[in-house]
Amino acid sequence: MNVIQQYLDKSRAILATVEQQQANIQTAARWFADTIRAGRMVHLFGSGHSRIMVEEMWPRYGSFPGFNPIVELSLTFHNLVVGANGQRQAMFLENVPGLADRILRNFDLSEQDTALIISSSGCNVVPIEMAELFQQKKIKVVALVTQAHLDQSTSKRADGKKLSDFADLILDTGAPVGDAMVQVPGLDTPVAPGSTLGGTLLINCLKAETARLLTEAGCPPKVLSAGVVVGTQRATELFEAAYDEHAHRLARLYAQVGVPSYVSEK
Template sequence: MSLGYLDEAYGVLKRIADTQEDNIRAAGRIFADAISAGGLVHLFGAGHSRMGVEEIFPRIGSIVGYHPIVELSLSYYTNVLGTMGLAQSLFLERVDGFGECLLANYEFGEHDAAMVISSTGINNVPVEVALGLKARGLPLVAITSLAHSTTVDSRHPSGKHLYEVADVVVDNCSPAGDAVVHVEGCEYPVGPTSTLGTVTVAHSINEVLATELVARGTPPVVLGSPHFSDQEAAKRNLAEYYAAYRERTRRV
């Protein structure tokens, strides 16, 4: 018997490859426009979607120019053990006004762009953050599950889903409900795929971004792996990476 999750996971990746390349390239070009002009690409995700932000920056292979916005109370880091704050995070993600409170902490520049990650695309805070970024004039990319978002009502007072706010929407190709393996005797399926799809999309966008920046004559500062024997080179790379990040984010 083959493992059902591996089959389903492969299916998600294949759907992304078959259907999302144009959207991924469009997102990468938007980010390249921002970073090559000296701007930032602001990243937001709540709950498990913040994992997509963390995979983009800071990460081996990541590019200076990203600015992650990860709110501790909307993550699962509030408790070290146990449920890791799941109940609190689920509650806060549905609170009107919280998204604008988050955005009020930052200064957004004329060359900036943004990406909001939310697989369901229906909760108040991600939609509010997306609307707030658009109101500030930022080109907006969304990573979401269209299979889920198009079949469920939005919780935001406007009735809008994340995919209805963004300029470019990249589908993570995760099915409605996220989990994909039905095990006899279990009431609900196991094996979520949204993080797999989201991270695949995010790194694909990053590839396009790097390619675009090189083509435009503004090659990016990339974080290399420090896990090799040449530690002096790794230290120099890390110092360059953080110096470039501090310089670019100084006005935020």
């Protein structure tokens, strides 16, 4: 079979898998909309290439404030591949126990918050601990995983628990075990992963449904929009307003964090 057609056919299967999860997408979006309406934030986290899904949610065209993208460069900076800041270090660090706690120490979390944790395998330590810590604070956790891969993989955590063990709701990218989807004649390893495709489909379904719920509740989101669609002046106004709203929401995550000081009492 034509390898291009292989990938396209596998992609259609992923689309079908996402389509079958509409009820779970609607539930997650309702949680997210409730958080945003309360003036709080949906915390987004993904290590490795799962960072792609974090940036797909916010900030980019067609997205809106209410999401806190937690991206650690030490876990996600792949461009150099080897040497200083290389891939070996990133893959090591995403399995260091305790790092998730250090990351979340920076934020004043609330039970009104929600979290979306992305990890295709669901088996690396830092995303698992992130979900565990959120749940300990009674924050609802949505896990975005590749279910088939997670089921056949071994957790890097000492107790064997996976991301799915600390999720209130699970969304499945629909990608296969190992992620790569295309078999090339004469090549003994498959190529062309599918989890990013499934992940971005899920992210944008969540985004659209959350926007619908916010709008119907009388809180239409400030969507980053192109000037060719809404006009240059309106686009500029939306960008400025959206970024300012993000700053105001983020300020609430820092205002009372950690050890009180005379500043926090002002």
